[in-house]
Amino acid sequence: MKSIGEALHEMLPHFRPLPAERVGLAAALGRFVACELRARHDLPPFDNSAMDGYALAFSAPLAPGDLLPVTGQARAGSPASQPLSPGEAARIFTGAPLPDGADTVLIQENTEPVEDDGSRIRVTHVPLKRGQHVRSRGSDVRADEPLLPAGQQLGPGEIALLAGQGFASVDVHARPRVAIVATGDELRDVGQGAEPGTVVNTNAYSLAAQVQEAGGIPWVLPPFPDDLEAITRGLTDASVGADVVVSAGGVSVGDFDLVGKAFARADVKTHFWKVAMKPGKPVLFGTLRDTPIVGLPGNPVSATVTFELFVRPGLQQMAGSRRPFRATATIELAHDHRHAPGRVELARAQLAYAPDHAAPPRATLHSSQGSGSLRSMCDVHALVILPAEREVFEAGERLQAVVLPAGHSQARHPFGGGNG
Numbered sequence: 001m002k003s004i005g006e007a008l009h010e011m012l013p014h015f016r017p018l019p020a021e022r023v024g025l026a027a028a029l030g031r032f033v034a035c036e037l038r039a040r041h042d043l044p045p046f047d048n049s050a051m052d053g054y055a056l057a058f059s060a061p062l063a064p065g066d067l068l069p070v071t072g073q074a075r076a077g078s079p080a081s082q083p084l085s086p087g088e089a090a091r092i093f094t095g096a097p098l099p100d101g102a103d104t105v106l107i108q109e110n111t112e113p114v115e116d117d118g119s120r121i122r123v124t125h126v127p128l129k130r131g132q133h134v135r136s137r138g139s140d141v142r143a144d145e146p147l148l149p150a151g152q153q154l155g156p157g158e159i160a161l162l163a164g165q166g167f168a169s170v171d172v173h174a175r176p177r178v179a180i181v182a183t184g185d186e187l188r189d190v191g192q193g194a195e196p197g198t199v200v201n202t203n204a205y206s207l208a209a210q211v212q213e214a215g216g217i218p219w220v221l222p223p224f225p226d227d228l229e230a231i232t233r234g235l236t237d238a239s240v241g242a243d244v245v246v247s248a249g250g251v252s253v254g255d256f257d258l259v260g261k262a263f264a265r266a267d268v269k270t271h272f273w274k275v276a277m278k279p280g281k282p283v284l285f286g287t288l289r290d291t292p293i294v295g296l297p298g299n300p301v302s303a304t305v306t307f308e309l310f311v312r313p314g315l316q317q318m319a320g321s322r323r324p325f326r327a328t329a330t331i332e333l334a335h336d337h338r339h340a341p342g343r344v345e346l347a348r349a350q351l352a353y354a355p356d357h358a359a360p361p362r363a364t365l366h367s368s369q370g371s372g373s374l375r376s377m378c379d380v381h382a383l384v385i386l387p388a389e390r391e392v393f394e395a396g397e398r399l400q401a402v403v404l405p406a407g408h409s410q411a412r413h414p415f416g417g418g419n420g
Helices: 004-014 156-164 202-213 228-241 259-265 300-318
Strands: 020-024 053-056 067-074 089-092 104-107 111-113 120-123 146-148 169-173 177-182 217-220 244-248 269-273 284-288 291-296 328-333 344-352 362-365 382-386 398-403
Touching (some): 004 269, 177 228, 228 244, 228 259, 228 291, 244 300, 259 291, 328 382
Parallel strands (some): 177 217
Antiparallel strands (some): 053 104
């Protein structure tokens, strides 16, 4: 039986980054850049004003009461028509190109008009430094310098940067297509009549959601009956049409746990079976013609947690991520807790942060840590890592946790003033 770390070390090399495909910039959110991108031009492309005010050629320190003639105007999209001479100023607005001869902007708040027609201004506040309130050409990005590295995930900021550089499309890694297979005679779909002894195939829906969240494309197949030939044929066919196959159920030791036998019959190379963890010990991993096949337990919590730990980083890696793992954080237990030693436990928890974030978040473990509780997977902020050799954990003790997306959100803003 492998440790979690050993299992990941064995699995991840088989989740190779997929080839590149070109997508429009508007469809690139969340995707991973396939190759290094370099800047096409300077950004800003010209010297421009960072404030509303007056452009001038800085020649000597100004003093309160100094008068300056205003000889032109520049606004965004419409530069000044004539160059400036020393001692002159041009009305300028934020984002406008600096007139020829200008190198500094005197902000509007530090002036007052002298003439009703705006032809002269008086300086009211100083000092002023050369280059003040000017965004110089190339101060943000220089042409041909590295822009984004391969493997960078594209968020709103990266997309804005690419748009500013004129990238209408971008090469990103393809999204992995994931076949989702559940096994069991007892499974029925949502909306089907509830026959005695049957349960809804919830794993198909939760795993499809997890695949989407991980950047993959879910391909949900009808559930396979507890029949060795059907499971063997289904896994083989799924491996042809998918980049990854994920099954749920049939990986334990019961008479109808047939996925392991189907691996052997389909010539799947089995790399390991069972991981020393709770929930989710009977994880099965193999490859068929280089296609990773992951057999997850059928209990819904076990399937969700083992997908999170083993499949998600693999899919992120296939999609091109340089950082395929969730962030971890130090947490502080809010209460005493006991667990059966022998295997690492990933305990579902909610986090509460101190207002000033001066201390680690306090983790309250869900009262039900059973592997069949659907409710216990709702609004989970973190998976607290309970070491295998320990039995008793005390309130206030600090442990490590895998932080899930819900753990990064909160109900109140951190800026004070009002109720938030």
